[in-house]
Amino acid sequence: MTFPEELIKWYLFNKRDLPWRHTKDPYVIWLSEIILQQTRVEQGLPYFNKFLENFPTVKAFAEANEAKVLKLWQGLGYYSRGRNMHATAQVVMEKYDGKFPVLHDELITLKGIGEYTAAAISSFSSGEARAVVDGNVFRVLSRFFGISTPINSPQGKKAFYNLANEMLYTNDPSTYNQAIMEFGALQCKPKSPNCGICPLNLGCYALKNNLVQVLPIKLKKAPQKHRFLNYFILIHNNNVLIRERQVGDIWQHLFDFPSIETSDATSLDDNDFMLQIKSTFGNDVDAQFITHKRHVLTHQILHIQFFELKNYIFNFSKQKELYWVSLAGLNERPQPKVIHDFVSEYF
Numbered sequence: 290m291t292f293p294e295e296l297i298k299w300y301l302f303n304k305r306d307l308p309w310r311h312t313k314d315p316y317v318i319w320l321s322e323i324i325l326q327q328t329r330v331e332q333g334l335p336y337f338n339k340f341l342e343n344f345p346t347v348k349a350f351a352e353a354n355e356a357k358v359l360k361l362w363q364g365l366g367y368y369s370r371g372r373n374m375h376a377t378a379q380v381v382m383e384k385y386d387g388k389f390p391v392l393h394d395e396l397i398t399l400k401g402i403g404e405y406t407a408a409a410i411s412s413f414s415s416g417e418a419r420a421v422v423d424g425n426v427f428r429v430l431s432r433f434f435g436i437s438t439p440i441n442s443p444q445g446k447k448a449f450y451n452l453a454n455e456m457l458y459t460n461d462p463s464t465y466n467q468a469i470m471e472f473g474a475l476q477c478k479p480k481s482p483n484c485g486i487c488p489l490n491l492g493c494y495a496l497k498n499n500l501v502q503v504l505p506i507k508l509k510k511a512p513q514k515h516r517f518l519n520y521f522i523l524i525h526n527n528n529v530l531i532r533e534r535q536v537g538d539i540w541q542h543l544f545d546f547p548s549i550e551t552s553d554a555t556s557l558d559d560n561d562f563m564l565q566i567k568s569t570f571g572n573d574v575d576a577q578f579i580t581h582k583r584h585v586l587t588h589q590i591l592h593i594q595f596f597e598l599k600n601y602i603f604n605f606s607k608q609k610e611l612y613w614v615s616l617a618g619l620n621e622r623p624q625p626k627v628i629h630d631f632v633s634e635y636f
Contacts, residue, residue, distance in 0.1 A: 292433070292456060292492075293456060293458035293465050293468075294458070295488050295489055296468040296469050296489075297461070297465055297468045298488070299468065299472060299476070299488050300464065300467065300468030300471055300472065301464075301468075303471070303475060304467070304468075304471050305330070305471070307321075307330065307334070308321075308334075308338070309321035309337070309413075310467070313413065313414045313415070314389075314414070315389040315390065315410050315414040315415075316346070318410050318413050318414050319377075319389060319402075319410055320337060320340055320341060320374075321337050322406050322410060323373075323401060323402075323406065324337050324340065324365070325337075326367070326370060326406075327366070327367055328365060328366075330474075332365075333365075336361070336362070336365055339361055340361060343357075343361060346387075347378050347381050347387055347389055348382060348387050350374070350375065351375075351378040351379045351381070351382040351387075353375070355372065355542060356542075356622065356623055358371050358372070358374065358375045359371050359372070359542060360622070360623040362623070363624060363629060364626050366586075366626065367587075368540060368541065368542075368625075369401075369541070370401060372542070373401025374401060376400045376401075377399045377400045377401055380399060380400070391410070391411055391414045391415040391417070392411055392417065393407045393408060393411040393419050396410050396411055404422075404450075405421055405422055407419070408420060408422075409421045409466065412462050412463050412466045413463050413466070413467070416461075416462060416463050418457060418459045419454075419457075419462065420450070420453035420454040420456070420466065421466045421469075421470065423470060423473075424473070425469070425470045425471075425477070426449075426453060426469050426470060426473060427440040427505050428473050428477055428504075428505050429469055429472055429473045430452055430453065430456070431449075431495075431504045431505035431506075432477060432493060432495035432504045433489055433492065433494060433495070434494060435494030435495060435498065435500070435504070436448060436449070436452070436505070437506055438506070439505075439506045439507055440505045440506065441507050441508050456469075480502075482501065484496050484501060511588075513585075513586075513588055513589055513590050514588060514590070515589070515590050516550065516590070516591050516592065517550060517551045517553055517554055517555065517592045517594075518548050518550055518591055518592070518594070519548055519549045519550070519551060519555070519562075519593075519594045519596065520545065520546040520547070520548045520593065520595045520596070520628075520631075521546060521547050521548065521549075521576075521595075521596050521597075521598050522546060522579065522596065522597045522598065522635070523546075523547065523598050523601060523603075524597075525613065527616075528613040528615055529613070529615075529616065529636075530546065530547060530611060530612070530613055531544045531545065531612055531613075531614055531619060531622070532544065532545055532546060532547055532548075532610050532611050533610045533612070534610075535610060539586065539625075540625045542623070543624055543625050543628075544622040544623065544624050545624065545625060546595075546628070547569075547611065549562075549566065551565075554592060556578070557576055557578060563576075566598075569603065570598055571601055571602030571603065573600045574598055574599070574600055574601045574602070575598065575599040576598055577596060577599075578594065578595075578596055579594075579595040579596060579597055579635065580594075580595050580631070580634075580635075581595075582595075582627055582630070582631065584625075584626075584627040591627070595631060595635070616636050619632060619636075620632070
C-alpha cells in the first residue's frame with residue numbers, strides 16, 4: 290500500500306467528526322480554515338459555530354459592522370484575521386456576486402488567504418489537486434522522509450511544498466489532504482507520538498534513526514520584545530473612559546483604556562512616572578494601583594498595570610479615540626482578551 294493510501298485508510302477509521310467536514314460549501318470551509326489558523330480545534334469550534342450562527346451566508350458577513358465581527362472574535366487573538374475576513378466577505382459580494390470562489394487562483398487573491406488556505410478551500414470544496422501544507426503536514430513529511438531542512442526557511446518551504454505535491458493523491462485530493470493533516474494532529478503529534486501503533490512506522494526515517502523528537506527542524510525566532518503598559522481607569526457618573534486603538538500598533542480598532550507606555554517596569558513610587566501621570570491628568574490626581582497582568586503575544590510580551598484615578602483633570606475632547614461609556618456599553622465593544630479579563634474581574 291502506498292504512502293497516500295495508508296494515510297487515507299487510517300483517516301477513514303480515525304477521523305474526528307467535525308462540522309466543516311460535512312459540506313463542500315466554500316464559505317463554510319473558509320470560516321473554519323481562518324478560525325483554525327494558530328488555533329486548536331477544541332478552542333476554535335465554539336467560534337466557528339458562533340460565526341456561522343451570526344453570519345449564515347457571506348452576504349450576512351459582508352453586511353455586518355466591523356465592531357460586531359471583532360466582538361465575536363474576542364479571545365481568539367490575531368485580530369487581523371477577523372478584519373481580513375470582513376474585508377474578504379465584502380469583496381466576494383462585490384466581485385463574485387456573493388458566490389464564494391472555489392478555485393485556488395481566485396482564492397489566493399483574497400485578503401487573509403495565503404497558499405495553505407487557498408489550497409485547502411479549493412481542495413475541500415471542489416476537489417482541485419492542490420497539496421495543503423500546514424504544521425502537521427510539515428511534521429509528517431519531515432519525519433517519514435527524513436528531511437532536516439528547517440521548515441521555516443525559504444529552502445525548506447520550497448522543498449516541502451514540492452514533496453507535498455509529489456505525494457498528493459490526485460484521485461481524491463480532498464480526502465488525502467484532510468488525512469495527512471489529521472494524521473499529524475492525532476497520530477504523528479509534536480511530542481510523544483505513539484510510534485508503536487503508527488501504520489507508517491516501517492518506512493519512517495525518523496523512527497529508524499531515533500530522530501522523532503528532533504524532526505522537523507525549525508529556525509529559532511527572534512527574541513520577543515517586552516513592553517510595559519500602564520492603564521488608567523477613570524469613572525464619572527457610572528461611566529468609564531475607554532479608548533479605541535488606532536492603526537499602527539497591536540489590537541487595531543479594539544477598545545482598552547487611556548494608558549502610558551514606559552520603557553521598563555515602574556510603580557507609583559517612581560517620581561518620573563508620577564510626573565508623567567500628573568502632566569496628563571493634573572497635579573492633584575490621586576492614583577491607586579489595582580493589579581498587574583502579563584500577556585504574551587507572538588512577538589511581544591506585555592507587562593500591564595492597572596491604576597484607578599481620582600481627582601483628575603483632563604481635556605478628553607481633544608482625543609477623538611476616547612469615549613465615555615456605561616459598563617453595558619463597554620461590554621458591547623470588542624476588547625483584547627487581557628482587557629476583557631480585567632473588566633470581568635474589576636467591574
